[in-house]
Structure formats: structure tokens, C-alpha cells
Amino acid sequence: MRLTQSQQKTIKALSAEIFGPSAEVIVFGSRVDEAQRGGDIDLMITTKEPVERPTIMAARLSARISQALDGRQLDVVLKAPSLKQQVIHEVAEHTGVRL
16 A cells, blocks of 8 residues: 555544544555555545534545645545445445555
8 A cells, every 4th residue: 555654544543533433444546556656545434323414524534634644635435324325435345455
């Protein structure tokens, strides 16, 4: 995976701060492919609890992580009981790496 231990720790800590300590974080997309270069960071955050205002919560997490990682671009996908399951969730689960 093309994220340092420090970056991974920051992502996990901020995800837990916003979505709670039981939130799971999966990195997927180009960042899990050692052969690629550059690219944004694709994250899927899974919670066991319903998420109110998911768009705002995802944007808040994206902004906090981006700021902590010197402006790195992020895409955040949420998976929660209150949200419709989509193909991107399956892709992240099958190709991603859990932090």
C-alpha cells in the first residue's frame, strides 16, 4: 500500500474521531497498487450505526484528512445500515486493504 504508517495512523484516528471508534477503514483504488504512482486516496468507512447527514460527515472527514496530509485529495465512501448498498462498496471490500 502506498501510504506511510503515519498517514495510515492519521486516517484511522480522524475516522474514529468523526465516526466513532468502531468505524472500519478500507483503503482501495490506486493507493493499494504498488505499481502505480500518484492518485488520490480512496477510503470506505463502515459503521454499524446509522449515519445522519452522510454527505456532510464524509465531506468533514475528507477535509480533515486532506488538511492533515498536506492537501492530499480524497474520496470517501460511507457504508452504514441507513445507506443503500452500492457496487462501489463491494469493489472496496474485495480489492481494498483494511487499516
